[in-house]
Amino acid sequence: MTFSEENYLKTIYHLTSVSDADISTNAIAEKMETKASSVTDMLKKLSEKDLVNYIKYQGVSLTDKGKLAAKMIVRKHRLWECFLVEKLDFSWDEVHDIAEQLEHIKSEKLINKLDDFLGNPTEDPHGDPIPDAQGRIIKVEKQLLSEFEKNQIGICVGVKDTSSDFLKYLDKQEIALGSQIEIIEKESFDSSFRIRVGTKEITISNKIASNLYIK
Amino acid sequence: MTFSEENYLKTIYHLTSVSDADISTNAIAEKMETKASSVTDMLKKLSEKDLVNYIKYQGVSLTDKGKLAAKMIVRKHRLWECFLVEKLDFSWDEVHDIAEQLEHIKSEKLINKLDDFLGNPTEDPHGDPIPDAQGRIIKVEKQLLSEFEKNQIGICVGVKDTSSDFLKYLDKQEIALGSQIEIIEKESFDSSFRIRVGTKEITISNKIASNLYIK
DNA sequence: AATTAAATTTAGACAAAGCTAAAAATTATA
DNA sequence: TATAATTTTTAGCTTTGTCTAAATTTAATT
Numbered sequence: 001m002t003f004s005e006e007n008y009l010k011t012i013y014h015l016t017s018v019s020d021a022d023i024s025t026n027a028i029a030e031k032m033e034t035k036a037s038s039v040t041d042m043l044k045k046l047s048e049k050d051l052v053n054y055i056k057y058q059g060v061s062l063t064d065k066g067k068l069a070a071k072m073i074v075r076k077h078r079l080w081e082c083f084l085v086e087k088l089d090f091s092w093d094e095v096h097d098i099a100e101q102l103e104h105i106k107s108e109k110l111i112n113k114l115d116d117f118l119g120n121p122t123e124d125p126h127g128d129p130i131p132d133a134q135g136r137i138i139k140v141e142k143q144l145l146s147e148f149e150k151n152q153i154g155i156c157v158g159v160k161d162t163s164s165d166f167l168k169y170l171d172k173q174e175i176a177l178g179s180q181i182e183i184i185e186k187e188s189f190d191s192s193f194r195i196r197v198g199t200k201e202i203t204i205s206n207k208i209a210s211n212l213y214i215k
Numbered sequence: 216m217t218f219s220e221e222n223y224l225k226t227i228y229h230l231t232s233v234s235d236a237d238i239s240t241n242a243i244a245e246k247m248e249t250k251a252s253s254v255t256d257m258l259k260k261l262s263e264k265d266l267v268n269y270i271k272y273q274g275v276s277l278t279d280k281g282k283l284a285a286k287m288i289v290r291k292h293r294l295w296e297c298f299l300v301e302k303l304d305f306s307w308d309e310v311h312d313i314a315e316q317l318e319h320i321k322s323e324k325l326i327n328k329l330d331d332f333l334g335n336p337t338e339d340p341h342g343d344p345i346p347d348a349q350g351r352i353i354k355v356e357k358q359l360l361s362e363f364e365k366n367q368i369g370i371c372v373g374v375k376d377t378s379s380d381f382l383k384y385l386d387k388q389e390i391a392l393g394s395q396i397e398i399i400e401k402e403s404f405d406s407s408f409r410i411r412v413g414t415k416e417i418t419i420s421n422k423i424a425s426n427l428y429i430k
Numbered sequence: 431a432a433t434t435a436a437a438t439t440t441a442g443a444c445a446a447a448g449c450t451a452a453a454a455a456t457t458a459t460a
Numbered sequence: 461t462a463t464a465a466t467t468t469t470t471a472g473c474t475t476t477g478t479c480t481a482a483a484t485t486t487a488a489t490t
Contacts, residue, residue, distance in 0.1 A: 004446080004448095025467075025469085026468080034447095034449095035448075035449065035450085036469085037449075037450080037451095037469070037470080038448055040468065040469055040470085041446095041447075042447080045446090045447095056468080056469075057454090057455055057456065057468060057469080084325070087332060088325070088328040089328065090324075090328070097322075098320070098322050098325055101321065102320060105313070105317060107312075107316075109305075109309075110303070110313055113304065113305070117302060217476075217477090219476080219478095239437080239438090240438060240439085241436095241437065249477095249479095250480085251437075251438060252438085252440080252480080252481095255438065255439055255440085256476095257477080260476095272437080272438060272484090
């Protein structure tokens, strides 16, 4: 499997986890910052290899084989992210691009040994679940902070947006995985939130609240 | 720089370290298991980028820029090999192919952090030197066991051949880096050696002795 | 020195993965 | 429902890195 094929599978996998329905050519093109015509070419190729179910003009979905392959790439990506943060002391906003490269290294033995070396983590540094060697995922039920009501208290367990900008903002506000967050006030005018993080009180926009997972 | 370009640079670097003279197209082709015509194409490209000095029909050598680039690839390869052996518990005969992939990961920060994580090793699991971040190499003077004479004693500090077969043979004979080796007898007929490794006495062929570095 | 052999390069072709522009199918709208 | 707008696909071109076969240059040998 080529790097490019792997990237397409991963993208389709991620898009599927949001929408459930078949994925459109344009959606893939947009996510991958490529052209629709390139996507069409690749879908034919992946279909040929039984990695996706593809019908012209109708969109695409992963076959079982494709889904497992995608999960293995996600597994690698997230395990490498753990390695970078926990062992090499990278911060959580720096690891994505490097993991994007490392996820394509081909060696099952390597990834399973890495898994053991890291103590078989179930989540990556952004709170996303890590599939095991069989592709099984432990789902943690979690809500967006934006769906919380006044006086509710929860623990930050993940981020939806993993962009460097967002993660650096969180660092600045001292919001990390494991932080306790309490809703003090919900401003009805702009849907912003007054929250307590640890001992500090801060105001965050609705956009921020819509990208924080709480349990 | 593409994977392919990096592989050519690395190959030229390795060939240079043996012969010193300009490298021939065929030598590169043979080492890389590709065709001479493909090599010619790539040499033009590398020359265009000032990574090699290339004159038609005359052979090729690395420029300073090319040599530094090659050293950085070798640095990455050998640091990753250390990681695999020391942290993930791979054996020394398993790491080459995986490091061959990992050496192409692009991130200076990553490789320098990995270097620190490993305690800034100066040699890889086969006894080969690891260039530092500036490309400097600590040269250790070492001899082939085959050049030793009767009654000489030394420590095994490296292997010339790093093929899995050879390394497994050494494991079987309990010869490892750091093993003390004493020449008991040199058989003039076939140039084989009777040696003492630790407490055991064994006989090894000249081919084996020609691939073991001793200090 | 002439000829043969070997090494090297050139020319032209191919597969992968991308692109643009045009055609076709689907969806939305008047 | 007919037309317009959007989406998707097709056709053809480009680049990278490879190949084969032919041409050229260098080296070896008579």
